[in-house]
Amino acid sequence: MSSTEVWKTPAELELAIQRMGAELSHLLETRGSNAPIMIGIHTGGVWVAERLHRKLGLGDPLGQLDISFYRDDFTRIGLHPQVRPSDLPVPLDDRHVILVDDVLQTGRTIRAALNVLFDYGRPASVVLATLAERDGRELPIEPNVVGLHARLQPGQQIKLTGPDPLELVLGQCPRKLLRKALASNPTDE
Amino acid sequence: MNRTNIQLDGQGNLKHFLTIEGLGRDLLTQILDKTEGFLMVARQAVKKVPLCRGKIVANLFFETSTRTRTTFELAAKRLSADVLNLNISTSATAKGETLLDTLRNLEAMHVDMFVVRHAESGAAHFIAAHADPHVSVINAGDGRHSHPTQGMLDMFTIRRHKGDFANLCVAVVGDILHSRVARSQLAALKGLGAGEVRVIAPRTLIPAEAGTLGARIFHDLREGVRDADVVILLRLQRERMRGALLPSEHEYFQLFGLTEERLSTAKPDAIVMHPGPINRGVEMDSQVADGPRSVILEQVSNGIAVRMAVMSMCIGTQNLQGQNHLDA
Numbered sequence: 001m002s003s004t005e006v007w008k009t010p011a012e013l014e015l016a017i018q019r020m021g022a023e024l025s026h027l028l029e030t031r032g033s034n035a036p037i038m039i040g041i042h043t044g045g046v047w048v049a050e051r052l053h054r055k056l057g058l059g060d061p062l063g064q065l066d067i068s069f070y071r072d073d074f075t076r077i078g079l080h081p082q083v084r085p086s087d088l089p090v091p092l093d094d095r096h097v098i099l100v101d102d103v104l105q106t107g108r109t110i111r112a113a114l115n116v117l118f119d120y121g122r123p124a125s126v127v128l129a130t131l132a133e134r135d136g137r138e139l140p141i142e143p144n145v146v147g148l149h150a151r152l153q154p155g156q157q158i159k160l161t162g163p164d165p166l167e168l169v170l171g172q173c174p175r176k177l178l179r180k181a182l183a184s185n186p187t188d189e
Numbered sequence: 190m191n192r193t194n195i196q197l198d199g200q201g202n203l204k205h206f207l208t209i210e211g212l213g214r215d216l217l218t219q220i221l222d223k224t225e226g227f228l229m230v231a232r233q234a235v236k237k238v239p240l241c242r243g244k245i246v247a248n249l250f251f252e253t254s255t256r257t258r259t260t261f262e263l264a265a266k267r268l269s270a271d272v273l274n275l276n277i278s279t280s281a282t283a284k285g286e287t288l289l290d291t292l293r294n295l296e297a298m299h300v301d302m303f304v305v306r307h308a309e310s311g312a313a314h315f316i317a318a319h320a321d322p323h324v325s326v327i328n329a330g331d332g333r334h335s336h337p338t339q340g341m342l343d344m345f346t347i348r349r350h351k352g353d354f355a356n357l358c359v360a361v362v363g364d365i366l367h368s369r370v371a372r373s374q375l376a377a378l379k380g381l382g383a384g385e386v387r388v389i390a391p392r393t394l395i396p397a398e399a400g401t402l403g404a405r406i407f408h409d410l411r412e413g414v415r416d417a418d419v420v421i422l423l424r425l426q427r428e429r430m431r432g433a434l435l436p437s438e439h440e441y442f443q444l445f446g447l448t449e450e451r452l453s454t455a456k457p458d459a460i461v462m463h464p465g466p467i468n469r470g471v472e473m474d475s476q477v478a479d480g481p482r483s484v485i486l487e488q489v490s491n492g493i494a495v496r497m498a499v500m501s502m503c504i505g506t507q508n509l510q511g512q513n514h515l516d517a
Contacts, residue, residue: 066226068226069226069227069230069238069239069240069501070238070239074240074505074508075508076508077505077508077509078202078502078505078506078508078509079223079240079501079502079505083222083223083225083226083227084225084226085225085226085228085229086226086229087229088232115239118235119233119234119235119237119238120232120233120234120235121234
């Protein structure tokens with residue numbers, strides 16, 4: 001991103017995560033999902049998940065998921081430069097899983113994350129919690145719990161910086177991505 | 190940028206993996222870092238990732254191998270590639286087809302990667318130089334020259350146990366003269382900045398150019414392993430020995446075979462490694478091979494992850510080239 005400004009401050013994010021925690025507890029209770037496991041997606045998703053995990057006081061340790069090996073752009077851009085090991089300390093079979101990510105846009109990351117999960121086991125259910133969501137969905141994927149809804153101009157993007165403090169910054173897409181965004185939605189110009 | 194390095198594309202990405210030399214610390218470290226991720230695939234219920242779906246990997250083994258061929262095959266399969274195992278010695282080459290004709294035929298079958306083992310030094314390099322631009326080549330051992338994935342799996346194993354290379358003392362024991370594994374290990378240790386590297390061998394099994402290996406040379410095992418953090422044993426390569434380099438395997442064991450007693454001068458937490466296959470009672474006794482400091486079987490598991498990392502990096506680079514063509 002060439003120029004950046006703060007979109008949401010650490011205090012605002014803290015409040016949003018607080019709300020997400022309450023909504024998650026309510027959702028899990030309604031569904032009767034006992035003893036859920038929480039899994040964050042590298043890297044921003046793990047930062048958000050660490051905070052949610054503390055708030056919900058979950059018994060099992062937090063899992064971490066890397067989706068590099070399941071990305072759908074490997075055939076275009078090769079192996080992601082930063083591969084981190086996934087760490088799922090508890091078997092997933094028949095467990096209720098809370099998947100946590102930072103920003104939901106196209107839905108492709110979540111598609112990949114679900115594929116990783118199912119190569120580790122067969123969870124009883126999966127719910128998705130994201131700190132923020134924005135326009136640009138390319139797959140039929142919607143979060144169950146959302147902290148913030150972003151309404152952005154074409155070419156703008158938000159990115160989570162962290163891990164401490166957490167901050168959502170607003171910036172411009174690299175020019176190549178912007179061209180693509182405008183081409184797919186020319187009336188926005 | 191090293192423009193003459195056939196292993197790299199124009200942007201410095203790994204295209205072929207032929208030798209450790211000339212890759213630089215950043216790229217070697219990148220391979221080790223990526224391997225950490227691939228190690229976790231073995232923990233999955235479905236031990237497979239979809240990275241190389243639709244790619245074809247041909248194992249061209251002109252020399253026999255069990256461990257290396259099997260782990261390359263498993264690595265390719267865990268990346269979801271399709272694997273062809275060609276036992277060249279019993280196939281077309283025996284009917285008079287030249288190596289290049291064999292290559293052209295495989296390329297016509299749209300093979301994306303060759304994994305090559307050959308008794309001649311430079312064979313993998315030759316194939317990389319003559320293969321189609323969209324094909325990657327991985328050296329699985331060429332003559333006495335190089336066995337880079339073995340070198341990197343050894344480095345990965347060392348890093349997992351010992352962390353940073355800068356403060357380490359690593360001793361390589363045995364048949365340095367005939368060992369492509371030793372050459373790759375020494376190059377990798379140098380490239381990653383190991384603190385002190387030693388080679389320990391009888392005078393007849395150290396190459397004349399030993400001084401250029403960047404290692405201290407010892408002819409006494411006990412002296413050589415003193416205070417070492419890592420002791421790597423090499424297999425005695427009887428099949429490559431010509432003439433009387435050794436009186437007998439028995440006498441070799443008497444002088445250079447590793448026993449618990451001889452290992453006692455190394456650091457208390459030293460690890461013992463061997464690329465396999467082990468000759469028990471020649472390079473080491475069973476007490477050491479099966480003992481608590483041996484990480485030999487871990488090396489085998491790590492070998493699969495290292496090969497997955499290198500294969501996916503090379504195939505990923507091919508994808509970039511394809512993309513550049515489309516953009517142009």
